[in-house]
Amino acid sequence: MGAAIYDSTADDATKIGDVKDVVLDKDGKANLIVIGVGGFLGVGEKNVAYDFSKIEWVNKKGERWLVANTTKEELQAQPNFDTKAYDTANNQPATSAATDQTATASIDKSALTDLPSEKISAANLIGTNVYGADDAKVGQIGDILTGDKKVDAIIVDVGGFLGIAEKKVAIGMENLKFMTDKNGNRYLYTNFTKDQLEAQTAYDKGTYAQNRDKQRIIVKQ
Known part of the structure; x- marks a missing residue:
């Protein structure tokens, strides 16, 4: 962006x-x-x-x-x-109190529904909480990375505190599944643990094109 x-x-x-x-x-x-x-x-x-x-x-x-x-x-x-057609949260940011959890124990996943990709605006995904193995929160979407004729990856901010010492990790768009609740809040579930993301090679804007295979991971089905 x-x-x-x-x-x-x-x-x-x-x-x-x-x-x-x-x-x-x-x-x-x-x-x-x-x-x-x-x-x-x-x-x-x-x-x-x-x-x-x-x-x-x-x-x-x-x-x-x-x-x-x-x-x-x-x-x-x-x-x-x-942009209103793509704003599932009715102009409420994805980082509202309803989604600001460290784990999804308080979120009823059975009440969530798939968010069709044609209803997704990349800018509205920024701030969406990302969950991993055991439904634990592993990070938050900080940016969207576009490439040749496509959206190539989401950039997830992992670790740190209030933006300090965060690590940026590129996760490919392949097999990503976004979900939403009745209030329009967005959720992204993956199968990564926080430790796996923290061990992943960090995303670097200046070298990503040359080191895409090392800096980019994908969700396996």
């Missing part, structure tokens, strides 16, 4: 917006990318939807750029993107 989007790979390329969100389809693949365009310091900014498959990832000036074959003016002419 927050990555800059340019209109071309030319040396005089213009930044046309920033990534605000990614919306998934029913198969859990990236469908739309929400771009914040215009405004100043977030004031007057407009969020519009753009076909994720038309976004290109390119290496430019030693960095990875997101490129969209469009202009700022064309984006500004698009209608505002309505």
